[in-house]
Amino acid sequence: MTLRSTADFLLYEWLAIEGLSQRERFADHSRETFDAVLDTCERIARERYAPFNRTVDVEEPRFDGERVILPQATHAAQKAYAESGMLSAAQDYEMGGMQLPYTIEAAANAFFACASVSIGSGMLTTGNANLLMVHGTPLQKEVFSKNEFAGRWSGTMCLSEPQAGSSLSDVATRAVPDGAGFDADPLGPRYRLTGNKMWISAGEHELTENIIHLVLAKIPDADGKLVPGTRGISLFIVPKKMVSPAGELTGERNDVALAGLNHKLGWRGTVNTLLNFGEGKYLVGGQAGAVGYLVGRPGEGLRCMFHMMNEARIGVGIAATMLGMAGYYASLDYARNRPQGRTMGSAGKDPSQPQVRIIEHADIKRMLLAQKAYSEGALALALYCARLVDEQHTGSTLAADEARLLLEVLTPIAKSWPSEWCLEANSLAIQIHGGYGYTRDFPVEQYWRDNRLNMIHEGTHGIQAMDLLGRKVLMENGRGLQLLGERMSATQRRAAALPGFAEHAKALGQALQDVGRATRQAWATGNPTDALANAVPYMQAFGHTVLAWIWLDVACAAATRDAGASATDSAGKIAATRYFYHYELPKIGAWLAVVASRDRTCADMAEDSF
Ligand SMILES: Cc1cc2nc3c(=O)[nH]c(=O)nc-3n(C[C@H](O)[C@H](O)[C@H](O)COP(=O)(O)OP(=O)(O)OC[C@H]3O[C@@H](n4cnc5c(N)ncnc54)[C@H](O)[C@@H]3O)c2cc1C
Secondary structure (H helix, E strand, O other), rough: OHHHHHHHHHHHHOOHHHHHHHHHHHHOHHHHHHHHHHHHHHHHHHHHHHHHHHHHHHHHOOOOOOOEOOOOOHHHHHHHHHHHHHHHHHOOHHHHHOOHHHHHHHHHHHHHHHHHHOOOOHHHHHHHHHHHEEEEEEEHHHHHHHHHHOOEEEEEEEEOOOEOOOHHHHHHEEEEEEOOOOOOOOOEEEEEEEEEEEEOOOOOOOOOOOEEEEEEOOOOOOOOOOOHHHHHHEEEEOOOEEOOOOOEEEEOOOOOOEEOOOOOOOOOOOOOOEEEEOOOOOOEEOOOOEEEEOOOOOHHHHHHHHHHHHHHHEEEEEEEEHHHHHHHHHHHHHHHHOOOOOOOEEEHHHHHOOEEEEOOHHHHHHHHHHHHHHHHHHHHHHHHHHHHHHHHHHHOOOHHHHHHHHHHHHHHHHHHHHHHHHHHHHHHOOOOOHHHHHOOOOHHHHHHHHHHHHHOOOOOHHHHHHHHHHHHHHHHHHHHHHHHHHHHHHHHHHHOOOOOOHHHHHHHHHHHHHHHHHHHOOOOOOOOHHHHHHHHHHHHHHHHHHHHEEEEEEEEHHHHHOOOOOOHHHHHHHHHHHHHHHHHHHHHHHHHHHOOOOOOOOOOHHHOOO
16 A cells, blocks of 8 residues: 555545535635645655655765755755645645645645655744744744745754753753843844754754744843743744844844754754854854844743644654654565565475565564554554644634643654654564665665654653653543543444454453553552653553554444445555554553552662662
């Protein structure tokens, strides 16, 4: 099956996405307009992205002392992406957008991630501009968001610092009011920033005429001290080049300097930078200090930034998923063509017979089925979450509130589960290629290297797990978990009535009970140190239970498809579901055992015994 046929099935037959066009916001849309967007993105990805995936890996970004140089292919690909209108796809018509459902935007972006994840499709720019649409002033939206949506300027998110990665409360970048009248600037209260930001993706390049950094920094108190903790963090717009309130470049460069490029394992098409803010390399008005305009209120920077981070987390999940999918397609193709070995008959192997293709070996089929289950399952989860985003924005009050809570619980899974298991899929894709997979002559090693990032950025695996068990499943008296349980039970009831699915429905019910019991037992002492010591195994079990539910729901839709739909496709989905229930779901027992017993083997290990 192709990515397109998989996406079409999930969107139209499983999620019944056409129904959204009955809502006022999407009234101009129909299956025809959705298909037109998917067709365009599929074509641009095929023509402008896929042929250059290896080019951007080998031609790493470099700094010539003045400018960061990227391959010409990256310029052409990003230009085509901006011209397609995808940067503002979900925005209002007045902002130049298409008022597309987020679900269609997410599905369309999947084509780019599958073709070449690191050329990038503007996730940071869209996220940056969307954040300002929610928290910015009318002029900030007009000047910054609008130019980002148009592709004239691009965006970054500047959170991390060399000494503050997971622990953002330790951010040390300072922002001080920029003289008398600092709060009368039409672009927002004007500050001068000084500090260093590490790991900033797309932090310096010539792809667009300007770069809009969204920067977390602290405003010192009256004694000049930074307020400890996240309460002291504010958010600022810091353009690379100064702009006028009319949205034109003034010709002056802001005091943001490239300190160096990071040379990465993978994802090399996207430049990654260490930026110095306010070191005095570029004086603004004769003075050192990067000029930044406050967004929202002082002290609310992290809350505003979370708006961008949640979108970014679903985007990271889709990127991980698509790398998994790309590896699956490559290894499926290889397995269909590589002759090696002979099958074992009752009389042993017959060396006079020709070799078989490796897809005929059961172990190869196991590895292909695992990749299919991981990547197609993860895509279904991502689109389900995207559909919840649309519900949150356009559903009834009750439906919107339920969608919000479900997203709270599911976002850590949508980010982390594909990051771990689609990386495993890439490892299996290498394995299927044998020695060839370990060379640069085949694409699968690059998929693995590119994918290895996803468990690290946008909140590491460990941090996501603590967020899930320490906050998300407890919030609002556990209502998010309860709502999720209700959705799973509805799937169970539907599946139990279909031939061949009763056993899966029962296993899902058991898994749900086991997760609920382990959650209570983890928190039995009320002590976060006990509960969170095994947060990652908890997240693994939770994620596998969520994916078992998603697969069973998808299988129900496949089993009840209209006649005429592809029978082999439906059989593949039902087989992937069976694989998940027989080979994957049973793993949760081991993960939950250490959670429920609050096992301290790791936590109590003495440092000097390592
Ligand atoms: C290629 C790339 C692109 C990036 N792009 C951006 C970007 O555009 N903007 C941006 O702001 N940042 C970006 N980042 C930074 C990224 O978000 C951080 O690397 C990440 O948050 C982790 O921070 P750190 O690297 O300092 O690791 P650390 O925070 O030092 O973590 C190291 C390890 O310790 C664990 N750990 C840390 N604290 C705890 C704890 N309390 N309990 C248990 N375990 C813990 C972590 O899980 C991790 O395994 C990027 C990073 C990379 C590699």
